[in-house]
Amino acid sequence: MERRELGRHGLAVSAIGLGCMGMSEFYGTPDEREAIRTIQRAIELGVTLIDTADMYGVGANELLLGEALHGRRDEVVVATKFGIVRTEDPAVRSINGRPEYVREACDASLRRLGVDVIDLYQCHRVDPDTPIEETVGAMGELVSEGKVRFIGVSEASPETIRRAHAVHPLSALQTEYSVWARQPEAVILPTICELGIGFVPYSPLGRGFLAGTGRTIDDLDEDDYRRLQPRLQAENLRANTSIADIVDSIASAKGVTSAQIALAWVHAQGADIIPIPGTKRRRYLDENVEALEIELSAQDLEQLGSAGSARGDRYHDMSRVNL
DSSP states (O other): OHHHHHHOSEEESSSSSSGGGGGSSSOOOOHHHHHHHHHHHHHHOOOOOOOOOEEEEEHHHHHHHHHTTTGGGGSSSEEEEEEEEEEESSEEEEEEOOHHHHHHHHHHHHHHHSSSOOOOOOOOOOOTTOOOOOOHHHHHHHTTSSSSSEEEESSOOHHHHHHHHHOOOEEEEEEBBTTOOGGGGTHHHHHHHHHHHHHEOOTTTTTTTTGGGGGGGGOOOOGGGGOGGGGHHHHHHHHHHHHHHHHHHHHHTTSOOHHHHHHHHHTTOOBOOOOBBBBBBHHHHHHHHHGGGGGOOOOHHHHHEEEEEOOOSSSSSSSSSSO
């Protein structure tokens, strides 16, 4: 497995990571045993960047990852996030970036994960009521105390990124990026390139859409949160399907899967871009890792690059995204 530098501060990770969110909720019925086997298979394949968050399954995903890493902690880069606060009511959420909460959340994540240090600790969402300087200042204190090795932010605007980075060096920015989610290219990617911050795209498969999953709402389980995604609503679906058709066409010509083409496109965008496709099954994990071997021609890249961005917002409620 190829290793790449994530940022300029000494954090080295595999060229592809694993997102664990769907192993606990959001994407249909979880299968905990298969999820654990998938994480362990990822480690066998050389995947080192394993990403979770305290809000996934209201802590359950961190517990799951901790179990899967038993005896193999030193083989991985554990990345988790804080800031989205949930209760037992799945509809109730808030954002908290206050310094005292940062410390409280970190201690709770360390306990659930069963580790002494978090390799990459990320602010999941920017708290509009707390200056980012205060949030990142508290994260920097955790680094000084040895509870965290590197820090990052997620879904942050260029201005917020600059302010955060001035307080403590950031190793990673995490946001959605794929063939159909191109918004970071305008100002976010130039900003983090200038500052030496690595990029961790989540949902590089368009939440499964580019891989052939959920092309219509009827394809999804009743409790699948993608049913709320504006990009799958009737007025947007036809335009977005045309993007997926281009991915499908190139995949068919090469004899590979659409998911592999979508990932190959992300890999081709830069050596400091480390996607974290999420999956809860080993067979899809193997497929995703194999995408590293796919080379896209100039014509392929031109076709995919001109496919256009998806119509419709990324979330049904964009108010929590720092733009």
